[in-house]
Amino acid sequence: MLSKKTKYGLKALAYLAAQTDKQPVQISEIAKAENISQKFLESILLSLRKSGFLGSKKGKGGGYYLIKDPKEVLMTDVMRILEGPIAMVPCVSLNFYEKCADCPDEATCSVNKLMLMVRDANLEVYRNNTLADLIA
Amino acid sequence: MLSKKTKYGLKALAYLAAQTDKQPVQISEIAKAENISQKFLESILLSLRKSGFLGSKKGKGGGYYLIKDPKEVLMTDVMRILEGPIAMVPCVSLNFYEKCADCPDEATCSVNKLMLMVRDANLEVYRNNTLADLIA
């Protein structure tokens, strides 16, 4: 299941990407437009800023804005920040690999085999889509 | 993240599919071979039996066995029983569809758009794999 954090984060990014000018957008505006709890959205936008997707401006006329061109924002990167690993099990994760404690041999593990295919299928989707594609 | 329930369920199914004869296998044997909590495995096998994947035999020499040929057991069906919906959001689910309360229009929703692609990618993997493929 997709977490609300990811859902809200994606919506906020899409909202910012859809802006015609590059002026900062207030949290409250995004929260209202997308039906998101403002406080919860604050923390999400903060983490997106800390991971380099967004910039922020304080004070009057402040808000958040996209740092990169929407065409340059890959879904792989966004999903890894918001949702965490793309793989469904750590033993097939590229960026968060971890050996299963209970599994004696990955090469013969049926779960590993299936989840490897699932991971690759998901990666292909995320790699072939940018923020620009989502608002097209 | 894949739940342990699904992970264990898949392992158990693969274990049963790998049997040369069709004799029932005891829960304790599967639990031991796959490093699974026996009691937890009991409940998983029970749900697999209730959903038509497994049969069981009581008494001495009893246990669980596959009802269908491994080649006939689609991962789509297994995953839906063990893990639930394949889609990451209800608004793109084929079998568990539900409208998002907060989203005014699915047609223009960026999350919906992305998750639709993800669902299709996952479905393709699950549709093209049977239990027999996992133990090959």
Added chain:
DNA sequence: TGTTTACTCTATTAGATTGATAGGGTAATT
């Protein structure tokens, strides 16, 4: 320079889910 605006951070919380465990009940085989 001071006030307003809006981002920043910490802490807390209720609720749901997960994974595991315990203990007894029941049906079928020998």
Added chain:
DNA sequence: AATTACCCTATCAATCTAATAGAGTAAACA
């Protein structure tokens, strides 16, 4: 009749999620 092994209910600690509250801080503008 006894044994074996499936069947079912209840409980529990731990974790995660989503939301909320409240105080702090930096920047803009008059």
